[in-house]
Every structure is written in structure tokens, then in C-alpha cells.
Amino acid sequence: MITAMRHLHLLALLLLFTACAGRTETTRALHAGLNSMTDVVDPAYELAVTTCDALERSAVARNTTPDTARAAVLRVRARCDRTFAAFEATRAEQSAARAVVESFRGGTVTLVEAVTAVERLRAAWKRTWALVEALKGGQ
Amino acid sequence: MGDRLQQFGDVLMEVIPAVMAWVRRRLEAGDSGEAVVRDIRSRLAEVAEDRAAVDAAFAHKFGEPLDPE
Numbered sequence: 001m002i003t004a005m006r007h008l009h010l011l012a013l014l015l016l017f018t019a020c021a022g023r024t025e026t027t028r029a030l031h032a033g034l035n036s037m038t039d040v041v042d043p044a045y046e047l048a049v050t051t052c053d054a055l056e057r058s059a060v061a062r063n064t065t066p067d068t069a070r071a072a073v074l075r076v077r078a079r080c081d082r083t084f085a086a087f088e089a090t091r092a093e094q095s096a097a098r099a100v101v102e103s104f105r106g107g108t109v110t111l112v113e114a115v116t117a118v119e120r121l122r123a124a125w126k127r128t129w130a131l132v133e134a135l136k137g138g139q
Numbered sequence: 140m141g142d143r144l145q146q147f148g149d150v151l152m153e154v155i156p157a158v159m160a161w162v163r164r165r166l167e168a169g170d171s172g173e174a175v176v177r178d179i180r181s182r183l184a185e186v187a188e189d190r191a192a193v194d195a196a197f198a199h200k201f202g203e204p205l206d207p208e
Binding site for chain 1: 160181182183185186189190192193196197200201203205
């Protein structure tokens with residue numbers, strides 16, 4: 001419900017902005033928003049890769065038998081695989097959102113479609129960040 | 140991991156014309172190529188390298204492969 005209200009709020013603001021500023025400026029604003037998200041996603045991806053590597057190395061170092069070490073490493077890998085898959089999905093949403101925003105600039109899609117693409121990206125990022133938080137907390 | 144990379148590639152292929160237009164516009168606007176690449180980069184190759192190193196550390200410590208298959 002809150003997400004839907006935020007969506008409507010954002011859409012209303014963008015519609016107002018479009019009416020006042022025009023398509024080119026709106027496209028620029030949408031791209032600025034996407035760039036800001038990249039500024040957050042990219043270091044978070046790096047953090048996840050680094051954390052997973054450290055967890056795997058630690059699993060090898062602290063276990064004294066091959067069976068327990070193997071089980072520990074594979075547990076970490078399964079968790080990290082889910083996180084990396086979420087990052088790749090977020091990357092795909094980013095590329096898709098870029099494309100939709102460019103199409104909006106070209107006049108082949110509506111503002112609602114462009115905003116929806118950005119919102120999908122935001123939702124993908126929210127799911128990804130929850131997995132990173134779980135990794136950081138060792139959950 | 141290969142499947143995910145493939146899926147990511149498929150999505151990119153679908154949207155590539157518009158993404159290339161965006162890349163061109165950013166470069167024309169003065170953004171560095173590095174910044175643009177950072178935007179679209181996957182880290183799966185880096186993960187594969189890290190895991191190969193862990194596999195080697197495991198084999199060195201225990202004298203057997205991490206993944207026997």
C-alpha cells in the first residue's frame with residue numbers, strides 16, 4: 001500500500017515535471033535517478049563479492065576435516081549464489097530501465113511505462129539489499 | 140552460474156539498441172568510458188576467480204578436491 005502510494009506520488013511529480021520541463025528534461029531526471037542507484041548498487045555488489053570470498057576462505061581455514069570444511073564452503077556458496085543472482089537480476093532491470101527511459105525520450109513509450117520500469121528496478125534492488133544484509137549479518 | 144550469465148546476456152541483447160544509444164549519449168556528454176562500463180558490469184567472472192582460489196586452498200590444505208566431481 002505504502003509502495004503504491006509512493007509510486008503514485010512519484011508519478012504525479014514526474015507528470016508535473018514533464019508538463020513543465022518537457023520530455024528531454026524528464027529523461028535526464030530519470031537517468032540521474034538511475035545513475036544514483038548505480039552508485040549504490042555497484043559498491044554493494046563489490047561488498048557482496050568480497051564478503052562471500054572471505055566467508056569461503058574462513059570456512060576452509062577454521063575447519064579441520066575435509067568433510068566439515070566442504071559442507072561449510074558449500075553452505076556459503078549456496079547463500080552467495082542467491083545473492084549474486086539477485087544482483088544480476090538487478091543489473092538486468094537496470095539495463096531494461098535504461099532502455100525504457102531512452103524509448104520514452106524517443107516517444108515510443110509513455111511516462112507511466114518509464115516510471116514503472118524504474119519502480120521495478122527499485123523493487124529488485126530492495127530484494128537484493130535484503131540478501132546483502134543477511135550476508136553481512138551471517139544469517 | 141553460466142545459465143545466469145546467459146539470461147543476463149539475453150536481456151542485454153533484447154535492450155541493446157536502446158542501451159547503446161544511452162552509452163553513446165553519456166560518452167558524448169563527457170562521461171568516462173570507465174564510468175559507463177561500471178554501470179553495466181557483471182562481477183560473475185570475479186566470483187569464479189575467487190572460487191577457483193578457494194578450491195585451490197582447500198586442495199592444498201586437505202589434499203583432495205573441494206568438489207570431487
